Amino acid sequence: MDNKKCLECEEVLKGRVDKKFCSDYCRNAYNNRVNKDSKNLIRNINNRLRKNYKILSELNISGKTKVTRTKLYDKGFDFQFFTSIYKTKTGNTYFYIYDEGYLPLENETFLLIKRDS
Numbered sequence: 001m002d003n004k005k006c007l008e009c010e011e012v013l014k015g016r017v018d019k020k021f022c023s024d025y026c027r028n029a030y031n032n033r034v035n036k037d038s039k040n041l042i043r044n045i046n047n048r049l050r051k052n053y054k055i056l057s058e059l060n061i062s063g064k065t066k067v068t069r070t071k072l073y074d075k076g077f078d079f080q081f082f083t084s085i086y087k088t089k090t091g092n093t094y095f096y097i098y099d100e101g102y103l104p105l106e107n108e109t110f111l112l113i114k115r116d117s
Contacts, residue, residue, distance in 0.1 A: 048081045049097055056100035060112035069108040 004013045008026035013019045021027040032039070055075045059067050072079075079095075086094040086101070094101045096115065103111040 045081065048078050049083065052077055052081055053097045053100055056097060056102065056112055060100065060114060063114045065112045066105070067110055067112060069110065072110065 004017075004019070005011065006013055006022040006026050007020050008030040009022060011022045011026075013022055021030065055072065055077045059065060059071070059075070082095045082097050084096045086096065088094070092103055094103050094113070099115040101113050101115060103113065105111055
């Protein structure tokens with residue numbers, strides 16, 4: 001009989017013939033190690049999006065608020081990260097992080113809005 005070994009710890013496997021790991025711990029450790037590089041990029045982008053979303057949510061309590069670029073920068077807002085763009089017929093461009101958005105206005109001012117669900 002061919003003794004298959006766990007892909008992570010190389011312990012001899014018992015049970016199903018198609019089994020690859022001896023435990024959930026080894027399966028998770030193996031997949032985390034294999035996918036480490038791509039997961040780090042995704043994790044970093046998601047963290048920046050989450051931070052931007054939190055900043056907009058905290059500043060836009062009423063659903064429509066005006067703030068300055070300085071106030072957004074001071075809170076750590078990163079203008080490079082957003083989830084979608086919406087262009088109106090009048091030519092305005094809204095940037096959204098999920099349902100929280102902003103519209104650049106004149107004099108380094110932004111209109112913060114919340115999209116209806």
